[in-house]
Amino acid sequence: xxxxxxxxxxxxxxxxxxxxxxxxxxxxxxxxxxxxxxxxxxxxxxxxxxxxxxxxxxxxxxxxxxxxxxxxxxxxxxxxxxxxxxxxxxxxxxxxxxxxxxxxxxxxxxxxxxxxxxxxxxxxxxxxxxxxxxxxxxxxxxxxxxxxxxxxxxxxxxxxxxxxxxxxxxxxxxxxxxxxxxxxxxxxxxxxxxxxxxxxxxxxxxxxxxxxxxxxxxxxxxxxxxxxxxxxxxxxxxxxxxxxxxxxxxxxxxxxxxxxxxxxxxxxxxxxxxxxxxxxxxxxxxxxxxxxxxxxxxxxxxxxxxxxxxxxxxxxxxxxxxxxxxxxxxxxxxxxxxxxxxxxxxxxxxxxxxxxxxxxxxxxxxxxxxxxxxxxxxxxxxxxxxxxxxxxxxxxxxxxxxxxxxxxxxxxxxxxxxxxxxxxxxxxxxxxxxxxxxxxxxxxxxxxxxxxxxxxxxxxxxxxxxxxxxxxxxxxxxxxx
Numbered sequence: 001x002x003x004x005x006x007x008x009x010x011x012x013x014x015x016x017x018x019x020x021x022x023x024x025x026x027x028x029x030x031x032x033x034x035x036x037x038x039x040x041x042x043x044x045x046x047x048x049x050x051x052x053x054x055x056x057x058x059x060x061x062x063x064x065x066x067x068x069x070x071x072x073x074x075x076x077x078x079x080x081x082x083x084x085x086x087x088x089x090x091x092x093x094x095x096x097x098x099x100x101x102x103x104x105x106x107x108x109x110x111x112x113x114x115x116x117x118x119x120x121x122x123x124x125x126x127x128x129x130x131x132x133x134x135x136x137x138x139x140x141x142x143x144x145x146x147x148x149x150x151x152x153x154x155x156x157x158x159x160x161x162x163x164x165x166x167x168x169x170x171x172x173x174x175x176x177x178x179x180x181x182x183x184x185x186x187x188x189x190x191x192x193x194x195x196x197x198x199x200x201x202x203x204x205x206x207x208x209x210x211x212x213x214x215x216x217x218x219x220x221x222x223x224x225x226x227x228x229x230x231x232x233x234x235x236x237x238x239x240x241x242x243x244x245x246x247x248x249x250x251x252x253x254x255x256x257x258x259x260x261x262x263x264x265x266x267x268x269x270x271x272x273x274x275x276x277x278x279x280x281x282x283x284x285x286x287x288x289x290x291x292x293x294x295x296x297x298x299x300x301x302x303x304x305x306x307x308x309x310x311x312x313x314x315x316x317x318x319x320x321x322x323x324x325x326x327x328x329x330x331x332x333x334x335x336x337x338x339x340x341x342x343x344x345x346x347x348x349x350x351x352x353x354x355x356x357x358x359x360x361x362x363x364x365x366x367x368x369x370x371x372x373x374x375x376x377x378x379x380x381x382x383x384x385x386x387x388x389x390x391x392x393x394x395x396x397x398x399x400x401x402x403x404x405x406x407x408x409x410x411x412x413x414x415x416x417x418x419x420x421x422x423x424x425x426x427x428x429x430x431x432x433x434x435x436x437x438x439x440x441x442x443x444x445x446x447x448x449x450x451x452x453x454x455x456x457x458x459x460x461x462x463x464x465x466x467x468x469x470x471x472x473x474x475x476x477x478x479x480x481x
Contacts, residue, residue, distance in 0.1 A: 009063045009072045012049035012080060016117040019045040020110050027106030035106045039095065042109035043088045046116060050084040053077050062479070068188050069130040070121070078327060078476035079123040079254040082334055086247040087116040089338050092446040094239035097345055100352065103149055103237065111148075112243060115141035119251035126262060128177045128187040131255065135173070135219065139166050142248060146236045158235025165228040169218035176211025179204055180263075189263040197266030206270050213274055216259065219252035222312060223281035226305045233301035238353060241297055242341030245304050246334045253308070253330055257315055257323055261480045268318040275316040276408050282309025283415035290422045296344055296357050299422065300337075303381060306419055307333050313412050314396035317403035323477035324470070325395035331469055332392040336380050339454020343374045346443040346451070357426060362435025370439070371430045373455045380458040382423040383416050387458045391466050 007014065023038050023045075054077065062073045091109050098104045118138030125131040143166065147159020181187055183204040184195040196205055218225040233241045260271055286306020293299040311333070314325035347354050364371040380389035393416060397409040443451075460466040 006063075006065050009065055011052040011055060012084075013117060013120050015045060015049050015052060016113055016120065020113040020117065023106070023113070024110050027110065030106075032105050035098075035104045035108070036095070038106045039091050039109040042113050043091050045113055046084045046088040046091075049116075049120075050081050050088075053080050053084075064126070065124075066130075068190065069127040070124040071126045072124060073476075073479040075254070075258065075327075075476040075479040076124040078472055079250060080120050082331055083119045083123070083247045083251055084116055086250065086334050086338065087112050087119075087243065089450055090239060090243035090247065093242060093338075093342055093345060093450055095446065096444045097237065097239050097353070100348075101149065101237070108145075108148060111141045111145050115145070115243075116247065119247060122251045123254040123258070125255065126189045126258070128181060128189075128192075131259065132170075132173065132177065134255070135252075136170070138248060138251065139170075142244065145240045145243070146232055148240060149237050152235075154235035155237060158232045161235075162228055162232045165218070169215045169225065171215075172211050172218070173215025176208045176213075176215060179208025179211065181208075183208065189259070192263045193265055196264055202267075206267070209264060209267070209271055210274060212259070213256075213271065213278070216252065216256045217278055220249055220256065220308045220311075221301075221305055222278050222308045223285040223305060224278075226282070226285060229305060230298045230301040233304075234295055234297045234355075238297065238341065238345055238355075241300075242338065242345070245300060245337045245341065249304065249308065250330050250334055253311055253315075253326065257326055258480060260315065261318075261323055265481075272316055272318050275312055276405065279309045279312035279316055279408065280411055282306060282312065283412060284309075287415040287418040290419065293422070294357055295355050296347075296360075296426075297355050299357065300340065300344075303419070303423075304337070306415065307381075309415070310393055310396055310412060313405075313408055314399045316405060316408060317399040319399065319403055320474075320477045320481045321402060322396075322399040323480060324473045325399040327473035327476055328395045328466075328469055329392040331473070332380075332388045335454050335457050336377055336389060339373070339451050339458075340377045340381070342447045342450035342454065343370060343377065345447055346370060346439060348440045348443075349437060350440070357429065359436050360426060361429045361433035363430040363439075365435045366438035367441070370451075373451045374430060375427050376455040376458050378423040378427055382420040384420070386460070388460050388466065389458065391460060395470070 023041055027034060027038055064071055091112055115138050118134050121134030121137060125134050143159055143163045146162045147156050149155035180192060183202055184192045186192055221229040264271055282305050286302050286309060290299050290302035311326050311329045314322045380387035383389045383393045397412055400409040
């Protein structure tokens with residue numbers, strides 16, 4: 001494939017990279033007064049990139065680029081569209097917050113675009129070197145975003161913790177990758193898979209695989225590599241936390257899924273127990289640790305740890321059905337998360353944003369629409385039927401059962417029942433406790449649309465989106481097998 005043909009498959013990445021540089025230069029010359037226009041331009045870039053994902057040259061649906069370093073297939077396209085959409089919403093949901101906190105700087109949307117560019121590389125990576133390039137491109141932007149409010153001790157602490165622990169995870173990933181390279185003689189996923197299937201009892205390869213899983217588990221904040229999540233979620237600016245909880249989690253889960261499914265399909269028996277144990281640990285940490293939380297951002301941090309555990313249940317199945325269930329679950333999770341953080345950003349009084357769960361008390365009497373939205377989203381996060389969250393868990397548990405891992409599905413059901421307590425406790429506060437002081441009513445059109453849109457998507461019977469989503473996820477999963 002010629003260079004021109006190769007570049008014709010990379011239009012989304014080229015648009016984001018060149019567009020981010022153009023916006024950065026524009027911001028340097030025009031200053032922060034152009035932050036609003038740069039934000040809208042960044043949203044336009046992300047939406048254009050999402051459209052270009054489906055524009056393939058000469059009708060070709062799949063391609064291997066740069067000597068096999070990146071793969072353009074249905075799996076990558078599915079994940080890229082979700083990543084770009086979540087990044088665009090993160091920018092749109094930030095405008096009122098940034099203006100209120102005097103943080104309206106042009107660097108913010110540029111960093112999100114650069115992070116989305118890195119995530120796009122991650123979901124297409126089919127080589128250990130391109131894998132690391134994608135992760136670090138994303139991570140460098142995320143470290144800065146976590147500490148974006150540099151006048152806040154909490155924000156700078158969050159950025160520092162994220163950076164230090166992120167460096168640790170990169171070290172684990174690099175060490176694991178070097179072991180895999182040393183025992184297979186290649187960084188290509190396809191060649192690693194061939195060698196891994198041909199050699200029995202390759203202990204060095206298994207050690208490298210375990211280190212790689214450890215490094216990637218940090219990126220999805222799966223237990224026991226979750227220690228950064230609560231502090232970073234609480235300390236980072238709330239729109240940044242919303243972004244962290246959605247797009248990077250999806251990209252990292254997609255990368256972990258592709259790495260295991262494409263590089264190590266012949267040694268499923270070696271990595272399947274590791275993923276299963278991480279899933280159990282994540283579900284347990286998410287179910288029990290969130291109970292004691294009084295800060296809603298910390299609660300959402302532990303909630304996300306638990307949800308990554310449920311997604312890993314599908315991955316542990318080691319089948320095409322399992323990968324499909326992971327994609328379905330992550331798509332639903334992104335929608336739930338965006339809606340929930342839209343409501344959290346609406347928790348504003350005259351003195352600014354509030355993050356205490358108790359401040360939602362009596363919300364049904366002070367702001368009925370907001371209470372209804374939050375109730376629907378919490379029911380979905382808990383997996384209460386007939387919400388989309390229930391169907392997401394149904395798919396991952398079904399994949400585990402069909403793979404013969406009934407015990408893992410049973411553990412997931414018990415963890416889901418325990419986690420329902422802290423979600424339903426918030427519902428109780430909103431509907432049965434004495435009202436707390438009312439929040440401001442003017443939330444802005446973007447937050448209102450994101451909240452209502454996410455709440456409506458939680459009713460698959462009304463939106464009829466689970467069927468098409470399952471079909472698209474099935475085609476994406478088939479591309480890896």
